[in-house]
Amino acid sequence: MSLDEVMERTAADLVPNDLEAFWMPFTANRAFKKRPRLISRAKDMHYFAPDGRAVLDGTAGLWCTNAGHNRAPIVEAIRNAATELDFAPTFQYGHPTAFTLASRIADLAPAGLDHVFFCNSGSEAVDTALKIALAYQNVIGQGARTRLIGRERGYHGVGFGGISVGGIVPNRRAFGTLLAGVDHLPTTYDRAHQAFTKGEPAYGAHFADELERIVGLHDPSTIAAVIVEPMAGSTGVIPAPQGYLQRLRDICDKYGILLIFDEVITGFGRLGHAFAAERYGVTPDLITFAKGVTSGAVPMGGVLARSSIHDAFMRGPEHVIELFHGYTYSAHPLACAAGIATLDLYAKEDLFARARKIEPIWADAVMSLREQPGVLDIRTVGLTAGIDLAPKDGKPGVRGYQALETAFHDLGFMVRATGDTLALTPPLIISEDQIGELIEKTGKVIAATA
Numbered sequence: 519m520s521l522d523e524v525m526e527r528t529a530a531d532l533v534p535n536d537l538e539a540f541w542m543p544f545t546a547n548r549a550f551k552k553r554p555r556l557i558s559r560a561k562d563m564h565y566f567a568p569d570g571r572a573v574l575d576g577t578a579g580l581w582c583t584n585a586g587h588n589r590a591p592i593v594e595a596i597r598n599a600a601t602e603l604d605f606a607p608t609f610q611y612g613h614p615t616a617f618t619l620a621s622r623i624a625d626l627a628p629a630g631l632d633h634v635f636f637c638n639s640g641s642e643a644v645d646t647a648l649k650i651a652l653a654y655q656n657v658i659g660q661g662a663r664t665r666l667i668g669r670e671r672g673y674h675g676v677g678f679g680g681i682s683v684g685g686i687v688p689n690r691r692a693f694g695t696l697l698a699g700v701d702h703l704p705t706t707y708d709r710a711h712q713a714f715t716k717g718e719p720a721y722g723a724h725f726a727d728e729l730e731r732i733v734g735l736h737d738p739s740t741i742a743a744v745i746v747e748p749m750a751g752s753t754g755v756i757p758a759p760q761g762y763l764q765r766l767r768d769i770c771d772k773y774g775i776l777l778i779f780d781e782v783i784t785g786f787g788r789l790g791h792a793f794a795a796e797r798y799g800v801t802p803d804l805i806t807f808a809k810g811v812t813s814g815a816v817p818m819g820g821v822l823a824r825s826s827i828h829d830a831f832m833r834g835p836e837h838v839i840e841l842f843h844g845y846t847y848s849a850h851p852l853a854c855a856a857g858i859a860t861l862d863l864y865a866k867e868d869l870f871a872r873a874r875k876i877e878p879i880w881a882d883a884v885m886s887l888r889e890q891p892g893v894l895d896i897r898t899v900g901l902t903a904g905i906d907l908a909p910k911d912g913k914p915g916v917r918g919y920q921a922l923e924t925a926f927h928d929l930g931f932m933v934r935a936t937g938d939t940l941a942l943t944p945p946l947i948i949s950e951d952q953i954g955e956l957i958e959k960t961g962k963v964i965a966a967t968a
């Protein structure tokens with residue numbers, strides 16, 4: 519079926535008869551299935567419900583469709599790839615687009631991060647990065663370095679590695695003992711000192727010094743790596759305080775600890791640069807990415823590694839596998855084709871620079887909501903916004919859920935709600951008029967749920 523034909527399908531074709539079999543991820547299934555929020559197609563800045571109703575995408579899907587939806591060059595590239603090479607193993611064989619995409623991503627990365635290990639999601643990227651960090655310490659004769667350090671309120675996907683270093687209690691508590699030997703830095707969020715800051719708060723670099731305390735508690739020779747998001751996304755948009763990431767870098771250097779930036783959200787333009795590492799002028803040893811690499815069109819993730827890390831693995835006998843890790847779908851041909859087309863589109867439309875340019879307009883628009891009833895804080899950096907709402911009748915989460923429903927069903931836009939925090943993270947192609955529309959509608963939602 520052609521794309522045009524898909525677009526012309528009627529509502530009746532698109533509404534499923536039965537919603538039961540699909541156990542939806544990270545969703546209140548029973549509430550959803552009583553009043554589903556169905557999406558059947560998308561174009562540029564909009565989703566469309568099966569009845570054709572347009573829904574302005576305020577969240578770039580799940581922080582991933584940075585170039586907007588169903589962009590022709592990406593669609594075309596995927597279509598061509600599917601007709602040419604459906605699948606190729608990248609264990610012991612290779613296909614050209616995988617090498618091309620890896621070089622293209624390395625070109626965008628901070629100097630020194632020159633090698634790319636591909637996987638299929640952010641969660642896999644995190645587990646891959648943690649495993650590379652541990653294996654690297656082994657390879658260089660530092661095998662006692664097995665401890666990993668994450669952060670409270672960090673989100674690093676849902677693999678066992680990711681939930682172990684992550685700091686979101688509901689994502690952890692039902693799943694047993696998790697990885698041993700994990701410590702957590704404190705969150706960098708302190709509302710009393712940071713409320714309604716645009717960009718990086720001036721207060722909070724000292725939270726990095728907690729790493730010194732953890733190092734002191736154990737011994738530096740037992741610690742492999744620290745992983746943080748340069749901007750904590752999933753727990754409500756928490757930008758790194760000024761100087762914080764540099765301080766982490768300095769402490770890691772002092773003790774031979776690897777620094778991993780989880781850039782699954784911040785990679786590919788969200789903060790106005792290819793990677794947040796560039797915005798902050800701090801170069802980690804490993805970077806995880808996913809989402810924006812294909813603008814969400816085909817699942818893909820990966821890890822960028824410093825040459826010195828990669829090269830440390832390349833010293834044994836030549837015919838022996840260097841790293842016992844990989845996924846059947848690592849560097850899938852469709853994902854690689856989508857990735858190359860996506861990077862071309864980002865470059866052609868200069869979308870990262872555009873995000874940088876409109877950041878002040880975006881930040882002003884978002885901050886205009888601060889006088890609305892029950893707005894406790896607003897944070898914004900790049901093209902992101904986190905808006906904390908006071909819970910309704912003392913019941914956490916109710917207001918956030920109502921906001922989500924009202925936005926979708928009554929006002930025609932998509933927002934994310936985590937508890938009573940709303941997150942807005944539109945595609946980087948959003949026009950100034952659409953920023954106005956999105957923020958005006960968000961204001962209505964806030965008022966309607968007060």
Ligand code: PMP
Binds near residue numbers: 639674
């Ligand atoms: N790391 C970060 C920082 C993320 O934001 C996410 C997803 N939002 C992940 C990892 C996990 O990615 P995925 O859902 O693709 O597994």
